[in-house]
Amino acid sequence: MFRRTFWFTTGVAAGVWATTKVNRKLKQLTPESLAHAAANKAIEAGHLLKDRAVGFALDVRDNMARREAELGEALGLNAPVDDRELPAPRRHAAIENRNDPKYVEGSTYQKHSYNRNEDH
Helix, strand or coil, rough: HHHHHHHHHHHHCCCCCCCCHHHHHHHHHHHHHHHHHHHHHHHHHHHHHHHHHHHHHHHHHHHHHHHHHHHHHHCCCCCCHHHCCCCCCCCCCCCCCCCCCCCCCCCCCCCCCCCCCCCC
């Protein structure tokens, strides 16, 4: 009789254990649970991607600044400038200067009027 009780109790325990395992797995496979798990994985992947992108952007910025300094040294852009070496700044007349001795009324080089109402 003791043997039967032992095996009966062992069978009940195994049944309870198996039922519990199956119920847990079924709860994991419900649509809500799957959606929740997918959302958590997407959030985790997003954080990982953001961290990598930020690291990449910082690396690019550092390397860009270093390369810009190298090019500045190679081209002499960082060297002090002597004002005597620079040419005088040029001025361009925005309006035709009638006081200029080169200006001749009726010259073929004279600009035409920009009157849009003029007949062509």
